Amino acid sequence: MRDALAFLRNTWRGLTAMRTALTLLFLLALGALPGALLPQRALNAAKVDEYIAEHGWWGRLLDKGQFFAVYGSFWFSAIYVLLFVSLVGCLLPRLWEYFTQMRAKPVLTPRNLSRMPHHADAHVDRDVAEVMAAARTRLRGWRLVEREEPGGARTISAERGFLRETGNLVFHFALLGLLVAFALGKMFGYEGQVIVQATGKQYCNSGVFNFDSFRPGLRVDGTRLTPFCVRVNDFHASYLHNGQAQSFQAGIDYQSGADLDTGTWRPYSLEVNHPLRTEGDRLYLLGHGYTPKFTVTFPNGATRSAEVQWRPVDPITLLSEGATKFDPPQVTDSEERRKNQLAITGLLAPSAVFDGTLMSSNFPEARKPAVAVDVFRGDLGTDSGRGQSIFSIDRSMVDNGRLKKVARENLEVGQSVTLDDGTVIRFDGVTDWVSLQVSHDPTQVYVLVFSMLIVAGLGASLAIRRRRVWVRAVPRQDGRTFIEVGGLARTDQAGYGGEFTGLSRDLLTGGQDKES
Amino acid sequence: MPVNATLATYGDWLYNSAVGVYILATFLYLYEQAFGRAPAKAKERELVVAGGTGEQWKPGLVVPKKPERPRAERFGRMAVALTLLGVLFHVSALVLRGVATGRAPWGNMYEYGALLTLAAVATFLVLMRSFPVRRLGGFVLTPVVILMFLGGTALYAPAAPVQPALQSYWLVIHVSVISISTGMLLVPGVASLLYLVKSTNDAKPERFARFAGRLPAADTLDRLAYRSTVLAFPLFTIGIMFGAIWAEAAWGRFWGWDPKETVAFVSWVVYAAYLHARATAGWRGARAAWVNALGFLLTVFNLFFINLVTAGLHSYAGVG
Ligand code: HEM
Numbered sequence: 035m036r037d038a039l040a041f042l043r044n045t046w047r048g049l050t051a052m053r054t055a056l057t058l059l060f061l062l063a064l065g066a067l068p069g070a071l072l073p074q075r076a077l078n079a080a081k082v083d084e085y086i087a088e089h090g091w092w093g094r095l096l097d098k099g100q101f102f103a104v105y106g107s108f109w110f111s112a113i114y115v116l117l118f119v120s121l122v123g124c125l126l127p128r129l130w131e132y133f134t135q136m137r138a139k140p141v142l143t144p145r146n147l148s149r150m151p152h153h154a155d156a157h158v159d160r161d162v163a164e165v166m167a168a169a170r171t172r173l174r175g176w177r178l179v180e181r182e183e184p185g186g187a188r189t190i191s192a193e194r195g196f197l198r199e200t201g202n203l204v205f206h207f208a209l210l211g212l213l214v215a216f217a218l219g220k221m222f223g224y225e226g227q228v229i230v231q232a233t234g235k236q237y238c239n240s241g242v243f244n245f246d247s248f249r250p251g252l253r254v255d256g257t258r259l260t261p262f263c264v265r266v267n268d269f270h271a272s273y274l275h276n277g278q279a280q281s282f283q284a285g286i287d288y289q290s291g292a293d294l295d296t297g298t299w300r301p302y303s304l305e306v307n308h309p310l311r312t313e314g315d316r317l318y319l320l321g322h323g324y325t326p327k328f329t330v331t332f333p334n335g336a337t338r339s340a341e342v343q344w345r346p347v348d349p350i351t352l353l354s355e356g357a358t359k360f361d362p363p364q365v366t367d368s369e370e371r372r373k374n375q376l377a378i379t380g381l382l383a384p385s386a387v388f389d390g391t392l393m394s395s396n397f398p399e400a401r402k403p404a405v406a407v408d409v410f411r412g413d414l415g416t417d418s419g420r421g422q423s424i425f426s427i428d429r430s431m432v433d434n435g436r437l438k439k440v441a442r443e444n445l446e447v448g449q450s451v452t453l454d455d456g457t458v459i460r461f462d463g464v465t466d467w468v469s470l471q472v473s474h475d476p477t478q479v480y481v482l483v484f485s486m487l488i489v490a491g492l493g494a495s496l497a498i499r500r501r502r503v504w505v506r507a508v509p510r511q512d513g514r515t516f517i518e519v520g521g522l523a524r525t526d527q528a529g530y531g532g533e534f535t536g537l538s539r540d541l542l543t544g545g546q547d548k549e550s
Numbered sequence: 551m552p553v554n555a556t557l558a559t560y561g562d563w564l565y566n567s568a569v570g571v572y573i574l575a576t577f578l579y580l581y582e583q584a585f586g587r588a589p590a591k592a593k594e595r596e597l598v599v600a601g602g603t604g605e606q607w608k609p610g611l612v613v614p615k616k617p618e619r620p621r622a623e624r625f626g627r628m629a630v631a632l633t634l635l636g637v638l639f640h641v642s643a644l645v646l647r648g649v650a651t652g653r654a655p656w657g658n659m660y661e662y663g664a665l666l667t668l669a670a671v672a673t674f675l676v677l678m679r680s681f682p683v684r685r686l687g688g689f690v691l692t693p694v695v696i697l698m699f700l701g702g703t704a705l706y707a708p709a710a711p712v713q714p715a716l717q718s719y720w721l722v723i724h725v726s727v728i729s730i731s732t733g734m735l736l737v738p739g740v741a742s743l744l745y746l747v748k749s750t751n752d753a754k755p756e757r758f759a760r761f762a763g764r765l766p767a768a769d770t771l772d773r774l775a776y777r778s779t780v781l782a783f784p785l786f787t788i789g790i791m792f793g794a795i796w797a798e799a800a801w802g803r804f805w806g807w808d809p810k811e812t813v814a815f816v817s818w819v820v821y822a823a824y825l826h827a828r829a830t831a832g833w834r835g836a837r838a839a840w841v842n843a844l845g846f847l848l849t850v851f852n853l854f855f856i857n858l859v860t861a862g863l864h865s866y867a868g869v870g
Contacts, residue, residue: 056826056833063819070812070856077808105807216805225802274711282714306714307800318802471802478804485791492787496780496825 046123055124058117065113069104072096076103076249118213125206132199139179143189143504144520150504152521152530154538157514162188165507165515168544172537173503187508195501195524201494208487215484219477221253229343231325232269232284232466239263239315239472260315260474262290265299269322269466277350277397282306284319284468304470318471321346326382326405327462328358333455336363343467344382345425351395354382356425359414372413377427377437378459380407386446393444403464404446409453412437500524503534505541517542554650558709561646562702565664568639569698571632572671572691578629579688583764586622586685626684633671633687640668650709654722657712659857662729663701666853667694669733673778677737681774683766689740720796728789732849734782735821739846741775742839749836772835775842776828783821790814809856817848 048054073081082102086093100107147153158165166180166188178192226245230237242248242256250256267285274280287299290312302310310317323346329339344356362374383395386404393406413436415428422428431437441459443451450460501523508516519538523530644664647655656662674690677683712721748765765771793814798804805811824841827833 052826056823059819059823059826063816063823066807066812066816066819069807070809070816074807077806276710278710279713280711281717307718307720309799309802316798316802320802473802475803478798481804482795485794489784489788489791492784496784 052124055117055120058113058120061113062117065110066104068101072101072104074102074104076105114213114217118210121206121210121213125203125210128206129203132203135199136196140177140191140193140502143181143183143191143506147504147506147518147520150520150522152523152534152538153519154542155516155518156542157510157516158542158544159514160544161513162186162507162509162515165505165517165544166190169505169507169541172540173505176503183506185508187506189507190505191502192504193500193502195498198495198498198500201491201496201498203491204487205491205495208484208491212481212484212488215477215480219251219475219481221251222477223473223475224248224250224254224256224259225474226472227320227469228472229323229467229469230264230266231341231343232266232322232468233341234265234267236263236265237470245472259472260290260313261294262288262312262315262317263294264288264310264317264470266468266470269468271322271399273397273399279398282319282322284322286310288312288317304468309473314474314476316473318473319468320471321469323352323467323469324354324382324384324400324403324464325467326356326358326403326464328378329460329462330360330376331458331460332363333457334364338363339462341465342424347381348395350398352384352398353395354384355380356382357423357427359416359427368417372417372436374411375414375416376457376459377410377414378405378407379410379427380405382464384464388444391444400464400466402446404444405461406444407442407451408439409441409443409451409459410437411440411453499530501530501533503537503541553652553709553711555709557646557650561643561650561709564639564643564646565698565702568636568643569695569702571636571639572695572698575629575632575636576688576691576695578625578632579685579691582622582626582629583685583688586620586626586764626687629687630675630678630684633675633691637668637671637675640664640671644668647709651711653712654726656725656729657716657721658707659705660701660707662725663697663705663853665726666729666733666736667697667701669730670694670736673734673737673781677774677778681766681770681777683741683770683774685764686740686744686766689744690737693736693740715800718796718800720792720799724789724792724796727785727792731782731785731789732853734778735786735846735849738775738778738782738842739849741771741778742842742846745771745775745839746836746843749839768835772839775839779821779824779842783825786818786821790818810852813848813852813856817845817852820845820848 073085075082082097085102086097089096096102100109104110144150148155160168169190170178170180173190173192176192176194177196178190180188180190182188226239226242226248228237228245238244239259239262241259242250248256265287267287269282269284271282272280282305284304286302286304288302288310289297289299293300304310304317304319306319309319323343325341325343327339327341329337331337338360340358340360342356342358344354344358346352346354357377357379359378360376362371362376365371365374381393382403382405383393384399384403385395385397385401386393387396391406393404410427410432413431414422415431415437416422418428420428427437432439440453441451445451445459445461447461447463450458452458501521503522504518504520506518508518510516519541521530521534521538644655644661647661647664651657656665670690671694674687678687711717744765745768748768748771751765752768766774793811794804797806797808797811801808820841824838824845827838827841
């Protein structure tokens with residue numbers, strides 16, 4: 035039992051030593067670094083898979099060690115938690131010390147002031163009381179005590195710059211606060227992304243299933259999202275002549291809080307750098323792309339139109355890829371339906387240029403939209419139970435021969451292609467879509483407050499010097515007074531010399547020949 | 551807002567002139583370093599006291615300066631004058647860029663590098679007034695010239711408006727604070743590296759004898775590094791904070807471990823560790839200097855590797 039206690043005590047002591055904290059600080063830095071060098075799942079999952087595939091056993095080993103999710107890894111959390119414990123252990127005693135020091139009086143005047151790093155003395159014609167009065171005036175703003183010494187000498191010990199300690203403690207406690215707030219935010223926050231057609235379509239933040247992707251905090255199950263709805267009316271982008279984007283703007287209406295009951299819509303102009311803030315959540319405009327509209331006229335005369343977003347593959351020219359899928363109309367037999375599903379896949383160019391039949395895009399704006407498509411007919415595999423991307427077809431259905439390519443064509447707006455069975459596919463044009471992000475972080479305000487405290491505390495603890503000054507006035511037989519001044523900077527910082535020079539001059543002359 | 555191409559061209563000329571003048575100044579500084587008198591201990595103390603930074607202040611120690619000025623010292627003074635001229639060109643270059651584009655002139659790596667190097671030179675000029683380190687000018691200007699040369703060639707970007715994510719007053723605030731503080735951190739980085747050379751030399755004088763013997767005393771270098779870090783670190787902290795506030799508005803979260811954020815965090819921690827190391831008895835001197843040098847290397851790494859090699863949200867370099 036006693037051994038266990040000793041062990042605990044030693045562990046605690048070791049953990050809270052400054053050296054340990056420094057080491058942990060270094061480990062934290064070192065541990066954060068792989069996150070900048072290796073692809074991270076949270077940022078780019080596809081890249082991680084690619085990396086693992088390329089690096090074989092090494093990639094798999096890194097994966098086992100959670101190096102592709104550094105900031106949630108067990109070892110990063112361990113460093114984080116240990117540093118946290120170490121900080122607490124370091125700070126509590128310092129806080130206690132701080133309060134005792136705050137109440138303590140400035141220390142006794144040392145016997146031999148000429149041994150101080152800063153020193154000056156003089157004989158003056160004024161008496162001790164006068165000297166003391168002048169010194170008290172000059173040292174206004176310093177914490178000081180006056181003391182009598184045997185033999186009629188009087189001394190002042192004064193101290194200044196205690197705010198440095200305050201700043202230091204504020205800094206460290208704010209750091210602690212920031213760590214906590216950050217961790218809580220990660221637990222109770224979430225981020226969800228969704229693509230919405232900018233043609234008056236709506237998105238409601240009512241459930242996780244409404245998002246295309248959702249990143250919940252550890253303590254978020256997705257059941258209590260902040261309710262609000264958004265309607266995206268339009269989207270505008272402007273570009274420089276070289277294709278560089280200059281501005282993005284989506285015109286939206288939104289409903290939140292009481293508006294949900296009254297059905298009131300409020301307009302908002304959603305732009306990059308200008309998220310919508312409502313009910314503690316934020317809504318961002320992340321990106322945009324194009325949706326091609328296709329109309330299919332089936333051999334039996336039935337027509338179907340579809341508008342499905344395609345995704346940009348080139349961020350500069352917004353050349354996009356995608357797959358628009360159709361079920362044959364009026365077919366109830368699932369076997370029959372699976373033989374006649376259609377998919378239009380390929381590329382979409384907002385500003386098409388052709389090199390022979392090869393299409394590419396030379397500008398991100400929809401100036402001359404065109405598509406270069408492959409049309410497939412057969413079983414898309416949508417009933418197979420396997421999840422399918424909305425941007426592509428299931429290649430394995432092509433490989434096993436159940437899905438067949440029946441046409442390849444470049445289409446400009448209004449043009450159409452006729453398939454072997456008489457089906458006509460027309461490309462009607464493009465509309466915009468926007469991708470939105472909903473973010474929820476209940477503690478980010480606290481993080482901000484703590485980081486402001488960090489800066490304030492840091493400034494105070496680095497800029498303020500703790501320094502002491504002592505004055506001793508000794509009466510002499512001839513009625514004159516011997517004054518001695520000593521000074522000591524308590525912290526490592528240089529620069530007390532200049533202040534002490536002025537101070538000691540004033541103290542020795544009683545402030546009479548200032549700046550002569 | 552259309553770009554005024556003529557003004558931008560004048561700006562580029564001024565930039566190139568600044569580089570030329572800095573190169574000239576570098577040679578003069580290095581001449582003084584190579585052929586000037588080795589700083590004597592007593593002399594050093596005198597200058598330190600005159601600047602009011604001495605830890606040990608003793609009136610009466612001030613010795614009157616010798617009036618004669620050997621050639622090396624004249625060169626040193628000329629170097630300072632040239633540096634000032636270079637700064638003048640440098641500032642004008644940035645101002646013209648700003649006027650030409652109608653925005654804050656730090657929207658791509660060329661402009662960002664120009665601001666950073668300007669801050670480095672200015673910090674050095676300011677600190678030179680209170681530390682006897684004029685002859686280090688060459689060592690500070692060499693990385694400055696290299697950075698500016700890279701900025702003017704490989705990283706050059708023509709004057710243009712910036713993309714939507716950068717159109718925010720936070721560009722003015724965050725980027726200026728971060729690049730100014732990073733530029734300031736170049737000075738302690740150089741000072742700490744020289745400290746390591748000097749202290750190695752002091753321990754084994756035959757090592758760098760011809761070179762290091764003439765460097766300022768190790769103690770001076772150490773204090774120069776500390777003072778400049780203390781100036782730059784809070785600013786760097788504020789810069790990161792502003793970055794986080796901006797990220798909240800632009801990217802949807804205030805912190806997301808984007809590569810650039812991560813390395814900024816890592817270098818912040820390293821500088822914090824430096825300040826602690828400096829305050830802890832056993833770590834003063836060489837170990838603290840290593841930590842500071844590491845911080846500097848990380849900053850450079852962040853500037854180049856993260857901007858140019860990895861792809862992150864911060865890829866606004868305007869290169870490629
Ligand atoms: C990211 C983390 C940290 C940062 C940025 C930081 C920053 C600072 C700064 C700037 C100072 C003033 C240094 C000076 O006086 O020159 C300081 C002092 C101090 N810190 Fe920290 N700190 C951190 C973490 C810690 C931890 C984890 C501990 C203890 C477990 C700690 C303990 C101390 C102590 C004891 C001092 C007083 C040292 C002195 O000035 O004598 N710090 N810190």
